[in-house]
Amino acid sequence: MSGTVTPADKALGITCRGLVYIYHLDGYDVVALSGVDIDIAAGESVALVGPSGSGKSTLVALTAGLLRPAAGRLHVGGHDLVKADDDELQRLRAGEIGMILQGSDRNLIPYLSAVDNIRFAQRGIRRRDRADLASPRELLALVGIDSEADANARISQLTLGQRQRLAVAVGIAGGAGLLLADEPTAQLDAEARDEVVQALLAVHAAGHTVVVVTHDPEVGAHMGRTVTIRGGRVGSEGRRGEDFLVMGAGGTVHLPPEVTARFPAGSLLRVAQDEDGVVRLWAADSGLETKDES
Numbered sequence: 001m002s003g004t005v006t007p008a009d010k011a012l013g014i015t016c017r018g019l020v021y022i023y024h025l026d027g028y029d030v031v032a033l034s035g036v037d038i039d040i041a042a043g044e045s046v047a048l049v050g051p052s053g054s055g056k057s058t059l060v061a062l063t064a065g066l067l068r069p070a071a072g073r074l075h076v077g078g079h080d081l082v083k084a085d086d087d088e089l090q091r092l093r094a095g096e097i098g099m100i101l102q103g104s105d106r107n108l109i110p111y112l113s114a115v116d117n118i119r120f121a122q123r124g125i126r127r128r129d130r131a132d133l134a135s136p137r138e139l140l141a142l143v144g145i146d147s148e149a150d151a152n153a154r155i156s157q158l159t160l161g162q163r164q165r166l167a168v169a170v171g172i173a174g175g176a177g178l179l180l181a182d183e184p185t186a187q188l189d190a191e192a193r194d195e196v197v198q199a200l201l202a203v204h205a206a207g208h209t210v211v212v213v214t215h216d217p218e219v220g221a222h223m224g225r226t227v228t229i230r231g232g233r234v235g236s237e238g239r240r241g242e243d244f245l246v247m248g249a250g251g252t253v254h255l256p257p258e259v260t261a262r263f264p265a266g267s268l269l270r271v272a273q274d275e276d277g278v279v280r281l282w283a284a285d286s287g288l289e290t291k292d293e294s
Ligand SMILES: Nc1ncnc2c1ncn2[C@@H]1O[C@H](COP(=O)(O)OP(=O)(O)OP(=O)(O)O)[C@@H](O)[C@H]1O
Pocket: 023, 024, 025, 030, 031, 032, 050, 051, 052, 053, 054, 055, 056, 057, 058, 059
């Protein structure tokens, strides 16, 4: 895969502070995100992982401007997505923010060829900016779709893996500095999954920020960082195979389930810091309390 598409100066970072999102259903509300604090630097590659229903898709949909936060702050590059009006959000989605939705049939126009899918994605870009865009064949080469036959094939003639790689190319076709991908390797076998990962890495190497929602540890392992979303918040963060808790705004820390299982909701906890920097946490009514106070 070549790396000819280089918008390094265009990569966009993400900042979320206390981000809240609530789905309103008949008669009741579902709090999908309950205060997400996250910083993703321009040019990073990040996997969002975590249990089903923890809020990963909601977070990327907000970041793509497809949903609007109920509270909190959300910036993508220099854009304030809370304040942006509908026109600005639409412009961002057409150009600066690329999104691969969950489900392989939602990102491509089935009756167009691979090349025409990319051309279609580029039609929304202002004429004067179009000259700066990579050509469809450059974008296809970047994601490993090199042959003339595949470039001109209709979507139905491509394998599922090729379609997902094409969706990656379509995602950045408008010059996006940020590519968001929601479960891009679901339903793929290991070989096709690895090819999609290579396509995402090529896009990242070409200078784009890449954020991938995934349940697949193999996918997460290839990203620079993994962020675990748990119960609508950032639970922990993985770097080079090690998992860390993340200090949130105002000193909030989301403890891992094996720790919270030991402390029922409403438990009173004591916190102490040793001289060597180790922070200890224990229940106020445990034996340790007496021991420590002696
Ligand atoms: N359209 C919707 N209407 C109501 N509730 C929703 C809707 N979409 C998601 N939810 C709820 O919001 C919460 C977060 O869902 P979300 O899809 O963001 O999680 P997720 O981590 O992406 O899950 P998965 O890994 O299964 O895709 C869940 O409780 C889910 O049931």
